[in-house]
Amino acid sequence: MPPDIETVAEQVFVALADPSRRAILAALASGGPATATDLAGQLPITRQGIAKHLALLAEAGLVTAEPGERRRVRYRLQSAPMQVAQQFLAALARDWDGPLDALRDHLSR
Amino acid sequence: MGFPDRIERVVEIAHPPAKVWAALTTAEGLASWFGNEASIDLRPGGSAHMTFGGGHIADMRVERVEEPTVFGYTWHIYGLPDDDPRRTYVEFTLEPVGAGTRLTVVESGFAQLADDAHHKAYDGNTGGWASELAELVEYLDAA
Numbered sequence: 001m002p003p004d005i006e007t008v009a010e011q012v013f014v015a016l017a018d019p020s021r022r023a024i025l026a027a028l029a030s031g032g033p034a035t036a037t038d039l040a041g042q043l044p045i046t047r048q049g050i051a052k053h054l055a056l057l058a059e060a061g062l063v064t065a066e067p068g069e070r071r072r073v074r075y076r077l078q079s080a081p082m083q084v085a086q087q088f089l090a091a092l093a094r095d096w097d098g099p100l101d102a103l104r105d106h107l108s109r
Numbered sequence: 110m111g112f113p114d115r116i117e118r119v120v121e122i123a124h125p126p127a128k129v130w131a132a133l134t135t136a137e138g139l140a141s142w143f144g145n146e147a148s149i150d151l152r153p154g155g156s157a158h159m160t161f162g163g164g165h166i167a168d169m170r171v172e173r174v175e176e177p178t179v180f181g182y183t184w185h186i187y188g189l190p191d192d193d194p195r196r197t198y199v200e201f202t203l204e205p206v207g208a209g210t211r212l213t214v215v216e217s218g219f220a221q222l223a224d225d226a227h228h229k230a231y232d233g234n235t236g237g238w239a240s241e242l243a244e245l246v247e248y249l250d251a252a
Contacts, residue, residue, distance in 0.1 A: 005112060005220065083189060090188045090197075091113040091219035099143050100120050100214065103132060106142035107124045 005084055011060035012085035020045050021053050028063060028077040035072040112220035122210045126203040129210045130177035133201050157182060170196075178203050186219070195221055 015021050023043050028034060031042075036054055040047040054075055057063040062081055068074030122129055132138035139147035144159030150171065151157075157169040173181035181200040189195060197218040204211040 009112070083193070086188050087186060087195075087219055087221070088112055090186050091116060093187065094116055094216060094219075096116060096118045096214055096216070100118055100212075102142040103129075103212075104120060104122055107122060107128060107132060 008061075008081045008084045009088055012062065012081050015057055015060055015062050016085075018053070020049060021057060024050065024053055024057065025062065025077060028075060033066065033068070033074045033076040035068055035074050037072065039075075114220035115215060115217040116219070117213065117215045119211060119213045121206065122212055124209060126177040126205050126210045129203055129212055130180070133180050133203075134174070134176075172198065173200065183218075 015025065020043075023045065024039055027039055027042055034042075036047060036050045039045070039050045039054075043050070045053075054063060054065075058065055058075070060081070062078055063075045064078055065073045066076055132142060134149065134151050136147045136149050139149065139157075139159055144161055144167065147157065147159040149155070149157035149169075151174055153172055153174060155171040157171055159167045159169070161167070167184050169182040169184045171180075171182050173179050179200065179202055181198060183196040183198050185191070186193065186195055186197055195218070197216050199214065199216045202213040202215075204213070
């Protein structure tokens with residue numbers, strides 16, 4: 001059974017609550033798949049810290065492990081769970097109050 | 110706790126429905142309060158667009174036109190990639206109240222999630238672990 005929407009959203013927000021994990025996800029989003037060693041070279045996080053965070057992110061389905069060069073495991077960002085959380089944020093970010101006030105002001109002029 | 114699927118607002122406007130209708134459904138009206146500029150082909154299936162400050166563009170598809178009571182359109186979900194097909198539905202309902210109008214706007218569809226996106230994430234995860242475990246086995250075999 002695929003996890004339900006609430007579970008996916010919770011995992012995404014838990015993942016994003018930590019600055020190191022945000023940095024890892026941002027690095028994978030901007031630079032593409034990378035090994036733990038690549039990430040440790042780019043970010044101010046220890047190799048062990050990277051490995052620990054990648055394990056949590058993989059468990060949540062936010063990154064997937066795949067075979068890379070020289071038999072190193074590469075991690076790839078999975079965007080689908082992010083889209084679930086993004087839709088939640090889209091609802092919170094939608095501003096109807098501003099435009100409706102503007103409509104009222106416009107008609108009153 | 111639920112995903113907010115729908116947003117609803119009601120405002121009382123001291124002008125008759127015909128005037129509010131024009132503000133909602135004409136390019137001139139939309140450009141005067143909603144977007145910076147607008148165009149609209151006012152018929153079900155017609156397209157409309159608005160531009161906003163910062164270069165943001167809203168492409169809309171007109172869905173319901175029942176002058177002067179119901180105007181509905183769909184548009185792209187803000188924040189999703191441009192090629193994402195999911196859209197929210199916006200419906201304005203105009204009700205005469207005395208000499209004015211009660212305007213209700215409902216935007217729905219925020220909680221929609223395409224099944225394929227969901228399954229992709231799940232299957233991708235499973236595949237990822239499978240390849241990692243295969244690597245582990247290879248590694249152990251070689252040791």
